Amino acid sequence: MNDNHILSELIQLSAAPICVIVNIFIQICYARCKDGKSYLKSVAVGFITGILLLTAVELYLIFLQDADFLNGVFLSLTNLIIYFLISLGYFSFINVAVSAIRVRILSELSENPVGMMENEIYDLYNSEEIVDKRLGKLCNGGQISFDGKKYYPKISLTLIMFIILESIRFIVLNKRIRFSTSNLIIVFKNR
């Protein structure tokens, strides 16, 4: 065991968190440069920058350091998972500021120090606005398709996420799966 080996292990331990910090920094800079108009793009740019940096560090450690190849590959895989999970947590957190209903209600209440009746809140923020905003985001992000009259499901990241969440709900909470599997098969067949 030499100092280089210890240094290499320390780099492995800190690589993912450092790359997440780079991810967040780049994301904030990009969002501010674009005046917050490309929020999702800023998230993607930050994420990609961080993962490229992490991949470069991991490749350096695997190929240029005198280390066990297989061990290096699994350490890199561990760090990539850590990076992905912290980034997911960060995205979930900042997404609350973008789309959380609770934040919107609190914001409306904060603007009205005398308080608001429940129907006054609904005048400012209601289910139709929720539907419009979400459908707009899903359509623009290519998560569903729209032919001018009707909305159709399609294979997308959101759909996969939805299936995962429904599966967790079924496995852990023992709640029935709410989507029709035959419709899901049709979506996959018509991809």
Next chain:
Amino acid sequence: MNIFFSGLFFFFTSLMIHIAWWRIRIPKREVLSILIIFSAVILTGLSAILYFTDIIVGDNQSLVSSIIHISHISFFYIIMMTIYIVIYTGLEDESPSLFLLLQILNSGKDGIEISKLYKSITNDTFIGPRIKFLIEEEMASVKDSRIIILSKGQKFLNVFRFIQNTLKLSKISG
């Protein structure tokens, strides 16, 4: 390699215990119970690793290397646990986007019109329960049938206003 497999082994062991417990009875304080299960598993696991230290690093490895290994396993595990808890708490609250996706998916190849989607979601589906939550969590209260924001709610809002300002996002969320 040991870090990867140890982390995953501890995580899936915790998950199995958690699922088995939930199948018998869902505890009242769910998140706290999950934290107890996950903490107990990692503490037991790390104790076992420390006891049989040669499994991880070998007898002739330095103490520093062992500490780094243990830290890496713990870090990997804690991150997986935290994200699992975030996802788990999200299962309780219905997400409007995923609810819409469910309606669209269940419409199949016939598709669904926006009027039907409007009908599937009322103010009581998402906004009503959130107002109730804010009151229960003492972020808001009802005074003379008017809902007012409390200091806890204002502090909660300030955190997200800070994010909105930092990222120059629209102040109108939701």
